[in-house]
Amino acid sequence: xxxxIRQIARTGIRSEAPPDSDESLRLExxxxxxxxxxxxxxxxxxxxxxxxxxxxxxxxIAALDNPYxxxxxxxxxxxxxxxxxxxxxxxxxxxxxxxxxxxxxxxxTPAPKLVVAVGDCGCxxxxxxxxxxxxxxxxxxxxxxxxxxxxxxxxxxILRGILTAVRRRRPGAEEFSDGAA
Amino acid sequence: xxxxxxxxSLERLPAPLPIWRGRVDADAxxxxxQAVAAGPGRLVALWGxxxxxxxxxxxxxxxxxxxxxxxxxxELPLPAAAPNYPDLAPYFPCAGRMQRAAFDLLGIVAAGTxxxxxxxxxxxxxxxxxxxxxxxxxxxxxxxxxAGDYPFIRVAGDGVxxxxxxxxxxxxxxxxxxxxxVVGEKVLRLEERLGYVHKGVERxxxxxxxxxxxxxxxxxxxxxxxxxxxxxxxxLESAAGCEIPPxxxxxxxxxxxxxxxxxxxxxxxxxxxxxALAFGLAQFSRLREEWLRVSGEVFGHRxxxxxxxxxxxAADLDPAAANRIGLQCDAILxxxxxxxxxxxxxxxxQDRFIGTGQVSPQLAAKLGLTGLAGRASGQAADLxxxxxxxxxxxxxxxxxxxxxxxxxxxxxxxxxxxxxxxRLIRAIVAELPAGEHRTELHLGAQAAIGAGWVExxxxxxxxALELDAAASAHAIRRCHCHDPSWQNWPxxxxxxxxxxxxxFPLINKSFNLSYTGHDL
Numbered sequence: 001x002x003x004x005i006r007q008i009a010r011t012g013i014r015s016e017a018p019p020d021s022d023e024s025l026r027l028e029x030x031x032x033x034x035x036x037x038x039x040x041x042x043x044x045x046x047x048x049x050x051x052x053x054x055x056x057x058x059x060x061i062a063a064l065d066n067p068y069x070x071x072x073x074x075x076x077x078x079x080x081x082x083x084x085x086x087x088x089x090x091x092x093x094x095x096x097x098x099x100x101x102x103x104x105x106x107x108x109t110p111a112p113k114l115v116v117a118v119g120d121c122g123c124x125x126x127x128x129x130x131x132x133x134x135x136x137x138x139x140x141x142x143x144x145x146x147x148x149x150x151x152x153x154x155x156x157x158i159l160r161g162i163l164t165a166v167r168r169r170r171p172g173a174e175e176f177s178d179g180a181a
Numbered sequence: 182x183x184x185x186x187x188x189x190s191l192e193r194l195p196a197p198l199p200i201w202r203g204r205v206d207a208d209a210x211x212x213x214x215q216a217v218a219a220g221p222g223r224l225v226a227l228w229g230x231x232x233x234x235x236x237x238x239x240x241x242x243x244x245x246x247x248x249x250x251x252x253x254x255x256e257l258p259l260p261a262a263a264p265n266y267p268d269l270a271p272y273f274p275c276a277g278r279m280q281r282a283a284f285d286l287l288g289i290v291a292a293g294t295x296x297x298x299x300x301x302x303x304x305x306x307x308x309x310x311x312x313x314x315x316x317x318x319x320x321x322x323x324x325x326x327x328a329g330d331y332p333f334i335r336v337a338g339d340g341v342x343x344x345x346x347x348x349x350x351x352x353x354x355x356x357x358x359x360x361x362x363v364v365g366e367k368v369l370r371l372e373e374r375l376g377y378v379h380k381g382v383e384r385x386x387x388x389x390x391x392x393x394x395x396x397x398x399x400x401x402x403x404x405x406x407x408x409x410x411x412x413x414x415x416x417l418e419s420a421a422g423c424e425i426p427p428x429x430x431x432x433x434x435x436x437x438x439x440x441x442x443x444x445x446x447x448x449x450x451x452x453x454x455x456x457a458l459a460f461g462l463a464q465f466s467r468l469r470e471e472w473l474r475v476s477g478e479v480f481g482h483r484x485x486x487x488x489x490x491x492x493x494x495a496a497d498l499d500p501a502a503a504n505r506i507g508l509q510c511d512a513i514l515x516x517x518x519x520x521x522x523x524x525x526x527x528x529x530x531q532d533r534f535i536g537t538g539q540v541s542p543q544l545a546a547k548l549g550l551t552g553l554a555g556r557a558s559g560q561a562a563d564l565x566x567x568x569x570x571x572x573x574x575x576x577x578x579x580x581x582x583x584x585x586x587x588x589x590x591x592x593x594x595x596x597x598x599x600x601x602x603x604r605l606i607r608a609i610v611a612e613l614p615a616g617e618h619r620t621e622l623h624l625g626a627q628a629a630i631g632a633g634w635v636e637x638x639x640x641x642x643x644x645a646l647e648l649d650a651a652a653s654a655h656a657i658r659r660c661h662c663h664d665p666s667w668q669n670w671p672x673x674x675x676x677x678x679x680x681x682x683x684x685f686p687l688i689n690k691s692f693n694l695s696y697t698g699h700d701l
Contacts, residue, residue: 003523004460014467048353052378054697055355056403056484059447062353063473066466080351096305096325097377098356101348127397132306132321133381152403154483 015070043075044166047085047109051102051141052095052134056152057119061089063155076162082108087165088115089158092122093134094141106142114165117147118158126151182250184216191253196419197430197570199251200632210257211267214244218272222248223549223562225634226643226663227269227279229287232258233315234649234658235628240289242266245632245643245663251568252634254645259289268294275549275668286383287313298332301376301700312384313659336362336370344682348377352686355696359685366681371674375700382701386660391417391624391648392491394657398644399486401662402698407433407440408637409644409662409698410489416646416660417491420631421624428616429493430571435506435609436485436494438602441638442513443472443484445599448693452592453524455687456533464520468513475509493619503610510603517603521596534589538676538688541586550672552640552665554692557594558586564636575612576605591691598638626651628658639695640665664698 050058064071071077079085082105094102106115117138120126125136138144145168148161182191182201187209191201205213217224225245232239238261246253257266268291269276280291281300288311304326306312312321333343341364348356358374382401386394398413399406411433418425446469453461477483479502481495488495498506524530540550542559550558559582565573566580581597583590633644647659669692677688 003519003526007464007519007523008460011464011467049349050353050355050378052380053355054400054403055695056400056406056486058353058355059403059484062447063466063470065353066470067463068467068470078353082349093380095378095380097303097379098348101356101377105349127400128380128382128385131381131385132312132318133379133384151400151486152484154477 014067045079045085047082048089051098053091057091060152090138091118093125093128114145117144120151123147198568202254214272217246224273228661229283229289230659240264264289265292333360378697379700402695405637406486407436412633412635412642412644415633416631416644420629423622426617427614432494441602444638445595492622497618514603537588539587548672549668551668557583557590559584588691624655666694666699
């Protein structure tokens with residue numbers, strides 16, 4: 001046990017300040033937390049759906065859970081069921097074989113809900129394009145609130161996309177989507 | 182190179198690893214399978230190809246075998262009217278799913294095979310159209326069928342019930358369906374249903390220029406982007422008869438070992454977490470992040486995508502960056518050693534690891550378990566050691582091995598490979614030869630064949646490439662990518678038998694098989 005404690009003490013705190021939002025404002029952790037609380041009244045729950053990705057985006061989404069990004073410290077967490085989720089974080093290209101499962105996941109998510117598409121393939125199908133097995137971007141199946149480009153986008157870009165989607169939901173801000181297209 | 186008991190005329194392909202190719206008839210096809218299965222060889226891949234572009238109607242079915250002297254790629258021509266070939270599943274159980282996929286995509290039939298259920302075909306395209314035949318896109322886009330219920334094999338008896346899981350899983354992982362038959366907590370049977378992330382990669386290759394398609398190869402499986410890009414470029418260079426500069430080979434190995442380290446760091450943390458040691462996840466995910474950041478800063482991409490290009494590497498490495506990489510290896514190695522001691526001394530963790538998800542060496546040999554999971558079950562193959570191509574011929578690597586075949590053994594192999602890769606990276610940056618990091622690659626006027634064979638972090642990856650002649654704009658006519666997950670997914674079904682359901686995530690993570698690399 002003392003080795004574990006020694007390792008924790010030696011490692012120290014590696015968490016970094018959260019990123020700029022799209023409005024190019026440097027926001028402090030407290031402010032983001034306040035936003036999340038003001039808008040949702042609780043932590044933001046994210047359900048991640050791989051709808052056909054090469055797993056590159058999943059690696060960078062999973063990296064958000066490492067100590068550097070301190071996601072839970074911002075009041076954001078990944079949940080195991082769409083029924084607990086406020087936001088779907090979807091990677092693509094949407095394979096035809098996943099289209100039904102993706103639509104069902106969306107239907108199972110309580111309204112109001114947000115959809116963030118991650119990666120070049122989630123945006124428009126990327127290098128896989130559309131074909132006999134792929135439908136292209138996430139917007140081919142769901143109404144997308146924010147799309148984050150990159151192959152894969154760095155964790156900080158994915159976090160920025162999530163925060164942008166949440167801000168859109170701020171009372172008085174642009175109306176957010178509450179149903180399928 | 183010869184297969185015992187067979188007189189085949191084999192031609193060596195110009196590749197840095199010993200790869201041979203030959204044409205067989207149906208009798209020799211079967212005799213070769215029998216001889217390889219009886220000896221110490223293994224089936225690496227099985228796939229099919231439409232020969233229409235060569236001007237002759239018909240198909241071929243191909244099998245790649247690994248033998249002590251290298252890889253043998255056998256090709257059996259099949260008539261267009263009745264494209265049947267002798268079933269290989271009796272010799273190699275792992276051939277079963279590959280044959281089902283070859284039927285789904287190309288319509289070639291393993292005659293008399295026991296399992297004819299669709300595998301990659303979920304009903305999205307018409308039943309009488311095959312994506313890898315030269316069918317038009319419009320024909321494939323025609324309304325597919327309703328995906329019917331997949332006929333899972335049922336377990337009957339008092340108190341037996343089924344737990345269906347997926348395709349959307351509870352964590353940040355890829356989609357697939359698992360059907361557990363359980364009594365109480367105990368797993369009686371697991372059956373996998375994959376193919377959900379089938380993206381039509383192999384057809385997509387035929388729409389890309391050969392000098393561009395390494396980008397697609399690097400996205401067959403994001404966690405193995407370096408291994409796939411290298412295998413593709415090796416195949417292309419083999420088809421073009423192009424030799425890359427020594428410095429390019431060393432830089433490629435540096436990237437490949439960095440990819441291995443990144444994946445082992447990530448998985449070792451996740452394995453701790455799946456056994457309720459969140460400390461392990463926090464520590465290893467921190468190390469992984471630091472590792473990826475250096476990759477991003479030095480090479481320009483955190484996951485190292487598109488760093489390997491036809492003819493060499495996209496960028497060179499300057500001495501300052503080489504020094505930084507060496508210093509990071511030292512720092513990470515020290516921390517990994519400490520964490521290894523913590524893992525090994527942690528009674529709760531070891532209690533979950535030891536004896537869980539066991540695959541005996543005998544079962545591993547029979548089912549063809551490969552890669553790092555194979556090495557944890559007494560299957561010592563590692564291409565970097567068995568066929569050391571440059572720069573591995575100068576690095577004298579040590580193969581990790583274990584015989585226990587449980588989660589603990591796979592964790593031990595990962596720790597051993599992690600340390601060895603850090604040593605290799607240290608040696609590569611210290612001895613990196615001078616010279617160019619890239620050479621011009623010229624495709625010849627004739628149609629050409631090439632193959633690339635690389636030991637990725639998960640296991641051996643094979644890319645088999647058929648290029649058309651210059652007059653046809655060097656089109657890619659066929660590019661088959663094989664992931665070691667094809668061999669290992671069926672073994673996972675065996676590894677969980679008799680274990681409890683809550684141990685499945687732990688067992689699954691200890692293999693960490695690819696969905697996308699398998700589904701293509």
